[in-house]
Amino acid sequence: MEQLIKDLKADKAWAQNRPIESVFIGGGTPSLLSGRFYQTLFEQLNQHLSFRTDAEITMEANPGAIEASRFSEYRSAGINRLSLGVQSFQDDKLTALGRIHSATNAITAVDVLRSAGFDNFNIDLMHGLPNQTIEDACFDLETAIKLKPSHLSWYQLTIEPNTEFFSKPPPLPEEDALCDIIDEGQRLIANAGFQQYEVSAYAQPGKQSRHNTNYWQxxxxxxxxxxxxxxxxxxxxxxxxxxxxxxxxxxxxxxxxxxxxxxxxxxxEDIPLEFLMNTLRLTQGFEESLLESTTGLPLSTISAPLDRAIKEGLLEKVDTKIRPTLKGRMYLNELLERFLS
Structure with missing residues (x-):
């Protein structure tokens, strides 16, 4: 605790008296700490920072480390949103990913969260898993949808360097099979009332992650x-x-x-690309005025590659917004290459 407050005191001037809109408590297993710890932490944070009364306070949680009494304490401490790292509702897939929880643990965890007073929560799921079929992927999504989360994060497994999968690549779905998984999965998600607002983020109306949206804007x-x-x-x-x-x-x-x-x-010279790497992840893109309001650069800075991307069908202008087309979302890396300085 002392180091966290020391850390905050050193940096709090960078907040520039702006109110805190959201907090994301992530990395590792923050749900192993006590409710009293978070109560004390937020008391300390409120002494040094100004929080909006409706600030979104999210905690990551491991389905295998959830206790009903502890999560009631988290709710009392001011945490009002949870992100549950499920990844899959199939035990063989969880074993392949090296996860310590089971599918039953994940389903039970949702019951615990609800009983603790959390009605705003995200379920993290992966697709493109080793030996995953379209039926496997749809089973995971259908199971998650039945649990009625307010938000779904559904993203593709990526093989990172210095991991076991990198040194010993598992059999992953072929590209055509992966496209079928994505198409069918997005249909299921949309039919359940979720709106896609970012490459891998889907929310019930009004339940978009404010913290992550700030990154993308x-x-x-x-x-x-x-x-x-x-x-x-x-x-x-x-x-x-x-x-x-x-x-x-x-x-x-x-x-x-x-x-x-x-x-x-x-x-x-790097600011426009940094801006676009974030904002073009959003399905609705960005307001024309956002570049200047966040960076001080006028939209004319990127007008030439912007016009080219529109002509190529990768971007479109809708009223005052610039957003990627379906083609642009499918080929986002190629789209961003248009803006390399």
Whole structure:
């Protein structure tokens, strides 16, 4: 706790007196900490920062580490949204992913969350899993939909370097099969009343993740805790990203004068691409005025590649919004290449 508050005190000026709209408590298993810990933490945070009365406070939770009494305490501490890392409702898929919880644990966890007073929660699911069929993927989605979450995150498994899957690639669905999974999955999700508002995010009306939407709209956010990342826009227009020391034992070292590992300016020539890498993930795109309001750059800065992408059918203008077309969403990387400086 002491290091978190030390960390906050060092950075709180970067909030520039703006009210906190959302908090996301993630990384590892934050649900292992006690309700009293979070009660004390938010008491401390409120002494140093101004929170909106309706701030969205989300905690990540592992389905295998949920206790009814503890989650009631989290709700009392002010946490009002949960993100449940289910990944799949099939035990063989969970074993392949190295997850410690079972499908039964995940279903039970939802009952526990509801009994603790949480009606706003997200279920994380993956597709493109080892040996996954379209029937497997639809079973996962149908099971999740029956649990009536307010939000679904449904994203493709990616093989990262320095992982077991990278060194020993498992049999993954072929591209055609993956396309069929995505098409059928999106149909199921839409028929259940969820609206896709980002590449892998689907919400019931009015239940979009405010915290993640801020990322995608190129908003600012503070970093607090081991391995946390932040982005700040200063009053003079300078933009930078920064990150905290990653290893918990390094973060907890009280001899450290600073808990910030690096501060990296976003150079002027890189700002448009950084902006678009975020905003074009949104199905509704961005308001024409957003580039200037978040970066100080006029829309004319990107007018040439913007016009080209519209002519190629990758982008479209609808009223005052610029958004990717279906083709643009399918070929997002190729779309972004148009804006490389």
């Amino acid at each position: 190129f908003g600012d956010y503070l970093a607090l805790g081991a391995g946390a990342h932040g982005k700040i826009t200063l009053a003079n227009g300078e933009l930078f990203r920064y990150r905290k020391v990653r290893q918990p034992n390094h973060y907890l070292d009280t001899r450290r004068l600073s808990l910030t590992a690096s501060v990296d300016p976003i150079h002027q």
